[in-house]
Amino acid sequence: QEFILSSRGNLFGGILIALASLYIKWSDNKKQKLTTPKTIDKTLHPYELVGNLTMIAAVSGVIGAKIFHNLENFDLFLSDPLGQLLSFSGLTFYGGLIFGAISVIWYAKKFNIKIKHLIDSSAPALMLAYGIGRIGCQMSGDGDWGIVNLAPKPDWMGFLPNWMWSYTFPHNVINAGIPIDGCVGNFCYQLANPVWPTAFYEVVMSLILFGILWFLRKRINIPGMLFFIYFIFNGIERFFIEKVRVNTEYNILGGITQAEIISFLLIITGFLGCIYLYAKRDQKI
Structure with a gap:
């Protein structure tokens, strides 16, 4: 190997270099024979x-x-x-x-x-996706739950499972709470006190609101209006669920969460957007 790669010369090495040079030259000539690229105008739908x-x-x-x-x-x-x-x-x-x-x-x-048509098309899907995501939160016990709820379940909810009123989230994925007796392995914790199953409530509300948006999608003929209605629905739903949901509070206005601030802004934006679009319904905006 040292001899082949040395400067003393070698027939075999010379042949290899010559073949490599010929291949590079042949490959370059072949590229030059290719059809000249064309610029084609295409309409993207x-x-x-x-x-x-x-x-x-x-x-x-x-x-x-x-x-x-x-x-x-x-x-x-x-x-x-x-x-x-x-x-x-x-x-x-x-x-x-x-x-x-x-x-x-x-x-x-x-x-x-067209942005207004695009956001309208996404409104029902966003509401549905939010609800589906909350199913995962409820089933996994990822910390998206409510404050402690020690109140007895109302009689009118007697036919419903107890976990729909309050739940300790046994085997939650973040191992929050106290150990479960007799449980061995991972995820052997449950909350010491039952809490509001807020994720479940959000699933129910999201599905209902999705149904309303789906019903309205072909009955509203003002582009952009459906999306601003989604803003209102989402903001109201989240603002009120925050009242019984565990979350980090900012030390302003007596304690307020990030979600409450954003949901309030969504509600205001939604109403202002609906009013503006309705006022300009006969104009091209």
């Missing part, structure tokens, strides 16, 4: 961009959800910045909604997609 829009919404949504979670739990973030950023747990819905919406609208504008 919105449905052809669904895959890109979905990916952009997913990636930006996760980033936004992570950022808002760390803002809401800033002390935890300061204690372990890298761990909090890379952790798969800790996602805030409104962060995902805001970042996802901004990114999708930015991308859609590049292709001249």
Whole structure:
């Protein structure tokens, strides 16, 4: 090997180099014989961009959800910045909604997609997706639950399972609470006191609101109106569920959560948007 690669010369080595040079020259000539590239104008329909829009919404949504979670739990973030950023747990819905919406609208504008029609088409799906996501929260016990509820179940709820009124979330995935007697292995904890199953309540409310939005989607002929109605529905639902939900509070206005602030802004934005679109219904905006 040393002889072949040395400067003393070698017939076999020379042949290899010659063959390599010939191959490079042949390959270069072949490329030059290829058909000259053409520029083709093609009309892209919105449905052809669904895959890109979905990916952009997913990636930006996760980033936004992570950022808002760390803002809401800033002390935890300061204690372990890298761990909090890379952790798969800790996602805030409104962060995902805001970042996802901004990114999708930015991308859609590049292709001249009508934004009002786009956001209207997403309104029922967003409401349904929120409800489906809360099913996972309820079943896994990821900490998305309510405050302690020691009140007896009302008689009118007698035919319903007890967990629909209050629940200790046994075998929850964050191992919160006290050990379960006789349980061995992972996820052997349950809450010491039962709490409101807020995730379940949000599933029910989201499905109802999805049904209303689905009913309205072909009965409203003002572009953009359905999305602002979704803002109102989502804001009202989340604002009131926060009253019995465990969450980090800011020390302002007697204690208020990030979700309460955003949901209140959604309600106001929704009403103002509906009023504006209705007032301009006969104009091209």
